[in-house]
Amino acid sequence: MKKKLALALATVLACGLLFTGCSGGSGRVVNVCSWGEYIDTDLITQFEEETGITVNYQTADSNEILYSQLKNGGANYDVIVPSDYMIARLIEEDMLAELNYDNIPNYSKIDDAYKGLSFDPENKYTVPYSWGTLGIIYNTTMVDEPITSWNAMFDTAYADNVLMINNSRDALGIALLSLGYSVNTTDEAQIREAYEKLAKAKADGVYQGWVMDEVFQKMEQGNAAIAAYYAGDYLTMLESNPDLAYVVPEEGSNWFVDAMCVLKDAEHKEEAEEWINFICGTEASLANMDYIWYASPNAEALEQYPAYYEETYGEPLDQELYEIMAAPQDVLDRCEVYENLPADTLTLYNDLWVELGVGN
Amino acid sequence: MKNKRSLFAVPYIVWMAFLVVIPIIIMVVYAFTTVPAGATDDSLTFTLSNFTSMGNYTVVFTRSFKLALIATLVCLLIGYPISYMIAKEGPRFQRIAMVLIMLPMWINFLLRTYSWMSILENNGLLNQFFRAIGLIDLYNSIAIHFAADPAAYQPITYFQMMGTSGAVVLGMVYNYLPFMILPIYSVIVKLDHSLVEAAHDLGANSIVVFRKVIFPLSLPGVLSGITMVFVPSVSTFAISRLLGGGNQMLLGDLIELQFTGGAYNPHLGAAIAMVMMVIVVVCMWVMNHFGEGEEQAVML
Numbered sequence: 069m070k071k072k073l074a075l076a077l078a079t080v081l082a083c084g085l086l087f088t089g090c091s092g093g094s095g096r097v098v099n100v101c102s103w104g105e106y107i108d109t110d111l112i113t114q115f116e117e118e119t120g121i122t123v124n125y126q127t128a129d130s131n132e133i134l135y136s137q138l139k140n141g142g143a144n145y146d147v148i149v150p151s152d153y154m155i156a157r158l159i160e161e162d163m164l165a166e167l168n169y170d171n172i173p174n175y176s177k178i179d180d181a182y183k184g185l186s187f188d189p190e191n192k193y194t195v196p197y198s199w200g201t202l203g204i205i206y207n208t209t210m211v212d213e214p215i216t217s218w219n220a221m222f223d224t225a226y227a228d229n230v231l232m233i234n235n236s237r238d239a240l241g242i243a244l245l246s247l248g249y250s251v252n253t254t255d256e257a258q259i260r261e262a263y264e265k266l267a268k269a270k271a272d273g274v275y276q277g278w279v280m281d282e283v284f285q286k287m288e289q290g291n292a293a294i295a296a297y298y299a300g301d302y303l304t305m306l307e308s309n310p311d312l313a314y315v316v317p318e319e320g321s322n323w324f325v326d327a328m329c330v331l332k333d334a335e336h337k338e339e340a341e342e343w344i345n346f347i348c349g350t351e352a353s354l355a356n357m358d359y360i361w362y363a364s365p366n367a368e369a370l371e372q373y374p375a376y377y378e379e380t381y382g383e384p385l386d387q388e389l390y391e392i393m394a395a396p397q398d399v400l401d402r403c404e405v406y407e408n409l410p411a412d413t414l415t416l417y418n419d420l421w422v423e424l425g426v427g428n
Numbered sequence: 429m430k431n432k433r434s435l436f437a438v439p440y441i442v443w444m445a446f447l448v449v450i451p452i453i454i455m456v457v458y459a460f461t462t463v464p465a466g467a468t469d470d471s472l473t474f475t476l477s478n479f480t481s482m483g484n485y486t487v488v489f490t491r492s493f494k495l496a497l498i499a500t501l502v503c504l505l506i507g508y509p510i511s512y513m514i515a516k517e518g519p520r521f522q523r524i525a526m527v528l529i530m531l532p533m534w535i536n537f538l539l540r541t542y543s544w545m546s547i548l549e550n551n552g553l554l555n556q557f558f559r560a561i562g563l564i565d566l567y568n569s570i571a572i573h574f575a576a577d578p579a580a581y582q583p584i585t586y587f588q589m590m591g592t593s594g595a596v597v598l599g600m601v602y603n604y605l606p607f608m609i610l611p612i613y614s615v616i617v618k619l620d621h622s623l624v625e626a627a628h629d630l631g632a633n634s635i636v637v638f639r640k641v642i643f644p645l646s647l648p649g650v651l652s653g654i655t656m657v658f659v660p661s662v663s664t665f666a667i668s669r670l671l672g673g674g675n676q677m678l679l680g681d682l683i684e685l686q687f688t689g690g691a692y693n694p695h696l697g698a699a700i701a702m703v704m705m706v707i708v709v710v711c712m713w714v715m716n717h718f719g720e721g722e723e724q725a726v727m728l
Contacts, residue, residue, distance in 0.1 A: 129688075130688065132688045132689055132690055132692065133688045135692060136687050136688055136692055136694070139692065228550075228588065232674075234669075234674050235689075235690070236689060236690050237690055270675075275673075275674075275675070276550070276590070276591060276673060277590065277591050277673025277674055277675065278673065278674025278675070279673070279674065282545065282670065285542075285545065285546065286549070289546070289549065289551055289552075290551050291549040291550050291551045291552070291590075292550075414690055415693075417690050418685070418689055418690055418693070421685070421689065421690070422484070422485070422677075422682065422685060423484070425488075425674070425677035425681065425682070425685070426484070426485060426487050426488055426677055426682075
């Protein structure tokens with residue numbers, strides 16, 4: 069019996085060692101969690117060489133998955149890069165730490181346009197990482213005329229040729245925009261109307277599928293005519309299919325900002341701020357922008373990018389592409405940033421979303 | 429002596445306790461509780477509302493069980509003859525056949541499902557092939573004669589396969605077929621051949637031998653095969669999302685949505701998972717009753 073107990077204890081101990089093994093050692097560490105394909109990985113090596121801090125870089129699939137990881141308490145991230153509405157929610161639930169901007173001198177290079185946004189009005193918790201727009205990607209050989217309106221996403225003329233985005237916020241947001249409502253509305257009648265529009269289009273067989281990153285393969289290989297997705301990803305798709313075009317519809321769209329934040333219970337706050345400072349520097353921003361195709365909020369980097377591109381690739385950057393990546397002010401004026409919705413609106417979103425999936 | 433041998437079971441018990449028993453307890457606790465509205469701390473209150481709200485999802489339940497049942501049946505119809513055939517061959521052939529059956533399982537499951545996407549797409553390999561051999565033109569030239577209004581007939585340029593429930597079943601069958609073949613094969617290959625000979629001696633022809641001797645004796649393998657195909661099929665979410673194009677929401681998708689969706693309701697998710705588990709366990713229990721008297725099927 070004693071032996072049994074000893075063995076059991078030994079096993080538990082061994083398990084414990086196994087799982088804590090990676091956080092041991094005396095070196096300085098920072099745990100970063102971001103999205104997939106969302107950083108130029110050379111930057112990580114460069115940062116490690118410059119500072120001697122080891123970066124544990126992990127990725128999450130979506131804001132919602134990141135949120136559930138944080139809620140479950142299973143993750144020990146220091147720096148995360150959520151989007152606007154999720155930041156608002158995390159601040160509301162008191163999960164983020166206030167930053168010491170003295171340790172982040174490069175913050176001064178961030179354009180004022182990305183400071184004081186609705187999710188962090190007093191600039192206490194965030195340093196913007198990148199921004200972009202949601203829009204319609206379409207295959208010019210598969211549509212009769214250029215797409216200009218979100219209504220194309222509900223048009224039976226393109227039956228079985230449309231890819232709707234597979235998350236409740238964006239899909240219902242698109243329907244709200246096509247009806248001329250705000251993406252941040254909390255009016256139940258408006259949200260239900262948007263749901264009806266989606267449900268009708270679904271019943272009419274407009275949607276070939278509800279997709280997230282599967283959209284790359286489908287659009288690149290010409291399996292669908294129209295899809296709603298993000299500007300930066302359009303530029304990636306364009307590399308393999310030159311027939312694709314991108315538009316921010318006339319009704320306006322979502323303008324999203326992803327920003328770096330430090331968690332309240334972060335163990336490596338100092339290292340986290342060093343990392344944030346490094347990433348929002350001009351040089352790193354340029355390299356990153358070139359890799360991920362999403363615009364940087366660093367004013368210098370954004371301005372220098374066309375020159376950087378020409379120097380790197382030996383050819384000038386197409387102005388049109390540059391404006392898709394970094395939407396000009398007149399486009400942004402049409403767009404809205406997602407705000408965090410109150411709990412009962414979120415529940416309504418989820419209920420309608422499930423109904424939409426259930427109903428066939 | 430007995431004590432010493434049970435020592436070997438300790439790692440298994442620890443493993444099961446940590447990865448099976450504790451998670452199930454957590455699931456049950458979540459299923460019967462909720463976070464009261466407006467609470468800021470981690471307080472939980474007892475509730476049954478997670479279960480009462482589940483009526484909205486009957487469609488998803490029926491669809492999941494229906495598709496998983498079809499997939500299991502197809503696996504059985506394909507898997508049994510193959511296992512039987514392989515078991516009859518020489519040891520060299522058996523080894524090669526086993527490697528070939530296992531081979532796809534060395535590749536990541538998601539990767540394999542993604543490959544099916546490029547095969548089944550409207551512009552995918554299969555449709556390109558159909559177009560090249562003129563099958564689609566042939567279909568159009570026939571269908572136009574049957575169209576109510578031939579003038580208005582819209583010729584098709586592809587057969588739609590993606591996003592249908594057929595594609596989802598195909599994905600399940602493809603991914604889980606080895607789990608049907610392996611247990612059936614391992615039972616048949618160990619059958620005492622003298623029983624078959626005895627049956628022949630007593631005048632039974634091959635069909636009777638199969639029906640009265642081989643099939644009943646292979647039943648434990650069939651039962652564990654059915655379990656091992658049905659359970660992952662009924663709970664899958666990747667296959668329905670990738671091959672069903674999000675048009676075919678299954679239980680797995682519904683549960684995943686509760687954890688990773690915007691409203692984040694792990695309590696409802698846990699309740700759905702629990703109901704699904706209970707239904708599956710009851711199904712398996714009933715099934716194993718069929719095999720009563722035979723050797724009990726291995727539960728997973």
